[in-house]
Amino acid sequence: MRPFLIKDFKIMLRDRSELVALLLMPFIIMGILGTALSGVMEGDTSSIDIQLAVVEEDAQQEGIAAFQEQVRNSGVPPEAEEELAAAAEHMNPARLLNNMLEDPELSEMIHVQTMEQSDAQAAVRAGDVDAVLTFPEHFTEDTLNAMLMNNGNGSELELLVSDEGSINTTIMEDLLAGFTDNLNAESAIAAAGAGGEEAASIEIGGTETLSQNEPVSAMQYYSIGMAVMFVLYVAGTIASKAFVEKQQQVYNRIILSGTKTWKYLAGKIISTAVIAFVQLTILFILSALVFRTFELTSFSFWIGMLGISAVLAVCVGCIGGLLTSLSIRTESDTASGVFTGVIVTLFAFAGGSFFPLDGMPAFISAFGSWTPNGAAMNAYIRWVQGFGWSELAWPIMQISLVSIAAAIISFLVFPRRRSVSS
Amino acid sequence: MLEVENVSKSFKGRNVVEGMNLYLEKGESIGLLGPNGAGKSTTISIISSLIKPSSGDVKLNGSSVIKKPAAIRKVIGIVPQDIALYEELSAYENLLFFGQMYGMSKAGLAAKIQEVCRLVGLEDRQKDIVKTYSGGMKRRVNIAAALLHDPEILIMDEPTVGIDPQSRSYILEMIRNLNIERGMTVLYTSHYMEEVERLCDRVYIMDHGKVISSGTKEELKNILSAEETIYIDFDRVYPAMYDELQHHQDILRASETENGLKLIVPKGSRLLSRVFQITERHKAQVTNVNVSVPSLEDVFLHLTGRKLRD
Ligand SMILES: Nc1ncnc2c1ncn2[C@@H]1O[C@H](COP(=O)(O)OP(=O)(O)OP(=O)(O)O)[C@@H](O)[C@H]1O
């Protein structure tokens, strides 16, 4: 297999126009887009404007009083009783949440109106508000009981959103998730302090958590976007070179040497993957060096980047194999031509290389998330935002599935034994 | 050792090779001669197991190549009609790659590469990129690549197309040496008569996908008329002698040329000595004599009514 790799590598390195197309072009475009669009993407919070309706079905003061009453009747020692009463005031979840929403920085983005349930429902349906946050009946009492006395199942905040998956909704969900996590952790400590056992938690009902840890800079976005787009061209390039091999009978020479056809194909897949991996690595490091896109010194960060790159590179390798098979089978370079001329551009748009897909119809983003570049982009961005490995599992799974499919098809399509059909 | 048995091949319903029969003995040098589109390259692809024939079989030492292509692939070296090399790599890198494809070890390969480079006369520039080579040099590397694994049978598809006379002469000489000194079996394809005449023991003449004639060079030429042409030039005109020769009973025809006479005589009649007796008698001074035997070109013309090349 090594001779194949060395040969393909040398040929690639000696083709100056190829190097320009695979390294210089994406580098220049990331520079241009990253600089030009930095205002649009970065920290410009004024563009975020969330209308939130809050429905109070809970009575806080009564809830606290009821809780304190229960504590008194539960027969705990007097010191603990005092402590718990104070904690109830201090940790009153509804008040904490309201405080958070009124925080000056947040209140610039989130505009809170208090409404009746029926009005709120109507407003969210009409699109006048983005989300409705409901404090259910006995929320304060139930959560305090669960948190501090380990009594009952706590309560659930209800978040009703108008547009699942939109940036605004996502921010709301993240905020609430962060808040409840925080509160649960604190209540565990408080409960421990009060001599109670492990506390139950409060939850947010009816929503799922999605993305957006740290904001991604435009330069980061387009470095990733261009890298995942241009890495696809490696597959087309290798396939078109394979076609030239076939056409110039070098392929026949390889077959005549007794080399098995599957070895030839596997060689193509591996050399495409290796070249793609090197390209991605060079692009990210260049971007980090020249544009200061990524922290250069964080070892664990780069391990993640290289890990995602490796998965993507293997996928590009398999696509390269598929295009090679098609080229050899059909004895024409139409397949690689269509791929580099049409499909890459299509994938790049759908995968979000040029702009985020938030405003796009759902089927486009669904399709985009299945393109190798789109899935890889999701993974890279989550990683840059500081999400853990578990958040990368799905996109990596998507890329792997595409790889396996491409590999299987390429081996099925590749002509056996003889180089000329019919 | 190699037999092509009644092989036919059609592409999209058009017969390209029809009922081809051909055999190759060990150590022989065989020529496959035919004009453009005769089906020479297709025949070679079938022999080398790259194309499956529509019917018929190819046998190597009695066993079918079509069923088991591995056997023939080991023993043949193919020089394709087109230059089959990586243009971006040097000759050395090309040879290294193809040698490795044959599973040759790196150490043995390095020595072998030097050997074949010496053979084709390319030692000096083997590290240069093939793209920068002249046509003749590319042809030489194209041949070298077929020799790396010491093939028993060397099959060459018009290996001298489009190169300068010097390179061509060098290549022909080299093939002759491989055939004679190393006992390599050679199948040589060309539409240059002279090459085949110079290199080959036996010749197959192909046209429109069929072998129209085959045999040793002599056998083929015997197909042609049983006549020979003798051209004799003199220092001046000798009318009496001309008259005598024109009326000689064994000379079929005699006609005046610019510097002398053209005599048509029956083949193998050993007339030349008798002609010289006559010139002696007339004290005529002979400046030039030329006995012309038919060429394969003439044979082809005779068989098809067409010239090999236009
Ligand atoms: N793959 C193919 N598909 C269709 N037709 C083909 C194919 N290969 C060869 N032919 C046809 O078969 C005929 C014989 O071709 P071939 O290359 O064997 O001739 P050749 O004797 O080698 O000619 P040349 O001297 O020009 O090389 C030609 O008419 C050619 O067009």
Ligand SMILES: [Mg+2]
């Ligand atoms: Mg030919």
